[in-house]
Amino acid sequence: MNEVISTILNHRSIRHFKDQQLTDEQIKTIVSCAQAASTSSFIQAYSIIGIKDMEKKRKLAEIAGNQEYVAHNGHLFVFCADLSRHELIGEMEHKDVIPSIESTEKFMVALIDASLAAQNAAIAAESMGLGICYIGGIRNKLDEVKELLKTPERVIPLFGMTVGYPEKINDQKPRLPLAHIYHEEEYEQDKEVYMSQLQEYNQVISSYYHDRSSGNRKDRWSEQMAKMLEKQTRMYMKDFVQKNKLNKR
Structure with a gap:
């Protein structure tokens, strides 16, 4: 087993970090690794926002359900589906790209591109001895997140990723067979x-x-999942996405 496979198989979510910030060089390396991920038709339909400001971190931690580790970590990344630059490309090249940008297909491409980039970033961070945790809780109040991060139309913040030096390492949860x-x-x-x-x-x-x-x-896994799925959450998402001029066709 090589080191890459060992790093991947050793993954676990880290929710307790040491009070040590990532260096700019570490951040650059992680983002560069994210950019090295595969991207559909070279469209690169995502952006990454790094958060260092503690007040913004605290606000995002509150939005995510008062999760302290969203504020207290080495660095916070927010991964976004982003087709705003492609609208600009249409203007630059005098092409009508709007129907394509607003299609379900291109929205899926943006989601997939952002997810692939994020997983590359996660593996890179873990290979550097850092820990990570994905933060889907920012989708609790995306209007507030967009205002806080100043994201334009056709950009959807999808999830955060906390990265830092692990203070506590949990046992690994067994995956499905x-x-x-x-x-x-x-x-x-x-x-x-x-x-x-x-x-x-x-x-x-x-x-x-x-x-x-x-x-x-x-608790059993099926019991846990059934209880979670029985509770309807973030049911505003379809309207929110379409309001931001994505997934309309």
Whole structure:
């Protein structure tokens, strides 16, 4: 096993960081690695906003559900789907690019491009001995996030990423079994097979929580997911995205 694979397989979310800021060189390296990610048709439909200002960090931590580690870390990145520069390109080249920019397809491209870039950044940071945690909670109040970060139309802040020197390293959460994720030739549709795999995974996760909480917690994964999905959250998102002139066609 090489070092890259070892770094990837050793991933865990870090939520406690030392009071040590990343250097500008570290930030530049992480962003450069993000830019090295694959991008559909070379469109590069994303932007990254780095947050050093503590007041902005505190505000984003509040928006994300009062998560302290959003404020207290080595650096905070916000990854955005971004097709605003492509509207400008249309103006520069005198081409009508708006129908394409406003399509669901190009919105998906922007989401995928941003996600690929972010995962490259995460692996780069972890290879440097740093820890990371993705922050989807900024989508709780995207109007406030856009105002805080001064993002224009056709730019959607998707998620944050806290990066820093780990103060505390948690146990790694067991993932779904490979057989449940990986299909060959066609999608497995036998519900009995799926249910059996989920039951086995439930036992693994229940044991994980039991051991970490001295027996005070033993929720099953399917139970956890069902409770989470039963609660409707961020249901404003479709209107918000379309208001920002994306995913309209």
